[in-house]
Amino acid sequence: MTENHERDAGSEPTESDFVDYGIDERPPLGESILLGVQHYLTMVGANIAVPLILAGALGMPEPLWPRFIGTFFVVSGIATLAQTTLGNRYPIVQGAPFSMLAPALAVVGVVQATNPTGMADWRAALLGLQGAIIVASLFEVAIGYFGLLGRLRRYLSPVVIGPTIALIGLSLFDAPQVTAATQNWPLLFVTLALITLFSQYLDSRSRVFALFPVLLGVVAAYALAVALSLAGVYAPGTSGYVDVTGIFEAPAVVVPYPLQWGMPQFEASLAIGMLAGVGASIIESFGDYHAVARLSGVGAPSEKRIDHGIGMEGLMNVFSGLMGASGSTSYSENIGAIGLTGVASRYVVQVGAVVMVGVGFVGYFGAAIRSIPDPVVGGLYVAMFGQIVAVGLSNLKYVDLDSSRNIYVIGVSLFAGLAVPAYMGNVAAAAPDGMGGAAFFRQSLANVAVVGPVLGTKLVADTVYVIGGTGMAVGGLVAFVLDNTIEGTRAERGLEAWAEIAEDEGDFRTAFERFGADDTDPVKGD
Template structure:
């Protein structure tokens, strides 16, 4: 990787270029014919803006759903809720720019995380019993997120995940990535009782039509299948709403009144809600959510590398990515989202469907997110996208992610029963255990149940252990990853059978990833050695 490959160092990375070969040596170990734009490619500016908006639209469901859930639980008034949604977008955009420039430099969007939503709701529930208002709740959430972010920074930059990677092969990574997609099959946008399956199915059909059947007919179908499918379904739903076919309150109804009532400018700034509060038990719960988020991001890094036709990420790149996500969590806490920041699975799925893995495009999308956060009516316009359309979008993308995870098994000897057994058990546990945890109900009920376990009840029933098990046990990719990691490293099997030998061959060397600081120092040294330098 040359010194010029530095973002290109913040200024040059936003200059449009055509697609070209990747400058990273050895980065094309796994050529992917479907990749239209590689990680280091820069499409023309106009095209990049549309591609960036497309990336942004894939994440809009979660980036609106999480703050709405939090605001509803806390009892936030409408004005504060609108600001909370805007804060999520601003944090997402800035965290994405930081990750793609200073972090692992993968084309992966950062945003709110469902892994930290569960402990956040548990914290809100505890505060509600004491009669606290939403102002106190958001400050307590801020404090817990800040501490969790600091812990994740230490985990990342002290190399904990990089060290663990040396003991993880495709048998571990495959179920983790697959469960990222499969664990989202029951999100409300898909399984709502009043689901408009006609509209959701149309969205899926359009994305399939553009991305699979018509992709050779015109370049636009190949590059913008998600954007074309989503906008077409959205406009149709809007027309049916205006015509009175869809009435207010029904799935598929598009309400533009909120757009006209939105603020022109939404004030978003650090500590906008006040000074964060810190409470030990709340920090513990958020810490558990952060750990689950780390495992999910670990899988996302491998997934995006696979989709982009790159070798598996090195331990050094993973450490820098997790460390930067920790800084993103810290920033989210300071800005007051009440939630953390993590890699977005939706964005990874979009890469697989469109073949656009350009870092530059994702950075354009990040700028769009920041604008949306501060300009109230733009965010409200995108918020009018009906949930059935978002659900159809999820069906297309999450299935792609699950398949990418299973494709990692091509490096494994599938004629060996131990490998089949481990993968199968990990996948089933990753689906079944979170379903059980969800059925138990609240974190308090889970803790009570553990406290009644014979002999070890006092330990399992402690607040720290119970909340950690509750959050991690409710996260499919965490459960599957832990099961696969333990079995793959304890059940006898050769490195060849486990796919570790082939895995090492396609994993980039640590030297192939140069951090922002490394590149800065290298460029400074080169300038000093240049002829005529003082």
């Protein structure tokens, strides 16, 4: 280990005062490339899960999948460079958010059910999604750079954040790659068993297993599926079959660019619904900033650093919407890698981001990702979504779990976050042929006595339908209201524990403030 790592002025070392490379340290370039790739490999599974789910829900033509997947990696790399350079400057990777996936799927369903554009359903839905993300993300930009989250921080306790993040994973338990009636369960179990073996049983045997359990598990299961496909055990069209010829038929180079799918379509109700996902992403990042600070051996983030991080995430979400991806947020997998490797170098993460941008232009890469069979993806989902649930619940270690009010808030918010979306799903299933779930729900609200004329309007009904179908939005709203109206002390809610490990407001300089700082500036590295 290296000694005397630089720290932000005024910060106190935390429980993770053992990093090999501190935030401002720069390993040699060759080593940084390998370490940077390692950082990205820990989150590659999650960053491919979102485009795979979204492309399938859209019904996007398969020849376009490589460019669609490549777009997500280009956006991830550029967003990471922006965050680590101009944003909060933490060594934190940005990638496709699960928190925005559920509302994105709801938006896709609404647009495809009512498509008035005359264009293909998948394109109309994607353009509607792009418009919703762009508009909702502008609110995130304002929340960040106007300092609103910093002011609201006193109201966002771990009692609110824990259930909200947990519901990100719980809301996706029924993904078709997991629960399809034609599921190849042996292959799914092999994938999950391999990931579990490498991450939980062999992680202490070798750093390779500790660093790359997801990658090793997926690659091994994928190799098995390829072998069984070539041997004729898995026939074309069956679950688990891999068409390797499709990889080489893909273009060698794909060039993602802004507005590549067309001009985004803007509709108020869809944008309001997407605000639920943006809000959940903000809360998730709020927790991630505290985690990365703790694992990097520096003080918990100040209000100023939090606000600039959220503002930059908003800008990168707008960029993602223009590119035709589904948003960008901080990745917990990358934070976990810091704890495993002791590598908290901002420079290392930036080098890895450059590599990821380059990979996004390789068509074969996107095609290879597309060829991963559903059972392998399903095993990955079980591990990754389960991990997200655990990350959310881990925030509860700061609160008093002997408190009946905390137990009540957490339990009710989790239950509501599962029950209300299930109700919305039942509404959609009960809709008559030719009428989408959103239209049927709107019709049912219009028949409500007295307030029906208001509730039954397209804007109100579609907004309620999208938000109600998003577990983390429902749970987060319920937790927020209950936690801030039921009497409870700051210590009981976990707010004092967070305040004790926070850095001073003067410890963070914005990108503009750093320009012109002289060599005697005690925080020039930040």
